[in-house]
Amino acid sequence: MSSDVLLSLSQKALHLLQEDADKIEKLIEVQMENLTTRKCPLYEEVLDTQIYGLSREIDFAIRAELITETAGRQILMKLERNVAQLYEAMSKNKE
Template identity: 70%
Template sequence: MTSSDLQEQMGLKALNLLQEDADKIEKLIEVQMENLATRYCPLYEEVLDTQMYGFSRQVDYAVRIGLIQEAVGKGIMTKLERNLALLYEAMNNKD
């Protein structure tokens, strides 16, 4: 394997792992959206904030190592933050 193949491979692995973790958070957001009317759990917000913080640290770290581009990292974070904002909006409208 050449060094540029390896760099590409590691970058892809770093990105796939981030996407996996982002999907888990998306899933948490979806479940809470679906249960908004029925089984609302007040701890959800705290769990989601903690997950988002941990995830943002991973994204930053990948950018600092040079495995993913800053714009790509920002894109992943923005998408998650947007969905989280939609959830919080729906939660507020429920009150």
């Protein structure tokens, strides 16, 4: 494959992974907006499952050399920070 094709595949993979990350971000935003609701274990499980699924997608893209490990880590780190903020806000709201 030519380097142009590989670059195009890499950009497409990164774009698709970012779209999936954005969907998870939307879940986090919705929950942050609804902090008046009690902490919901089912919601947390869905969120954790979504993040786990994305981490598997990212792992595959890294192994297939479609994205760099650094790019994959950056996507996950941003989500993990936002989830941590959500859980912190939820625990403060609970008090």
